[in-house]
Amino acid sequence: MVDAARAQRLAKRITTIVASAISGEIKDPRLAHVTITDTRVTGDLHDATVYYTVMGSTIDAEPDYTEAAAGLAAATGVLRSKVGAGTGVRFTPTLRFELDTVPDATRAMDELLAKARAQDELVARAARDAEPAGDDDPYYHEDGEAGQDARG
Structure with missing residues (x-):
């Protein structure tokens, strides 16, 4: 056993x-x-x-x-x-x-995570200064007006 x-x-x-x-x-x-x-x-x-x-x-x-x-x-x-x-x-x-091989795999994983963090930082920096491409509210509402909030 x-x-x-x-x-x-x-x-x-x-x-x-x-x-x-x-x-x-x-x-x-x-x-x-x-x-x-x-x-x-x-x-x-x-x-x-x-x-x-x-x-x-x-x-x-x-x-x-x-x-x-x-x-x-x-x-x-x-x-x-x-x-x-x-x-x-x-x-x-x-x-x-x-x-x-665990230390080598760990080192490779750490390098990939560092790359991902750097890429995320670039995206966050670009998103911080970005403006919407269209209206603030591009959806059609019941009152027939696009971009207007039907609630008031």
Whole structure:
């Protein structure tokens, strides 16, 4: 039977163990700018997908995703051993590392929202100074006069 709460607890624990091992115990320079963002564990607790992001070494530097992936692939065995020792489960889950695309999608969404706000500001500025193209009230009323309010 699948215990979703247990899988979530194990996923959190794996995230913590892998992140601390990468930051403190594994001395691979390719992993210097890797951040573990999330972990998902299957219902049978046999497989874990660990999501990570890579930050650039400086503000202007592009992250090296291929080197980070190679570093994680090389460290998978050590990381799995640490997960096994740190979780105490009967079967240590296999670890699969995937690049987390959420930060990129968030950045793209923020750029789209900024564009939309700028466009809205342009429309609001144009509407503020605009005048109606025709009469104030262009509809026909019962008294036969267009543009006049029949109520008075």
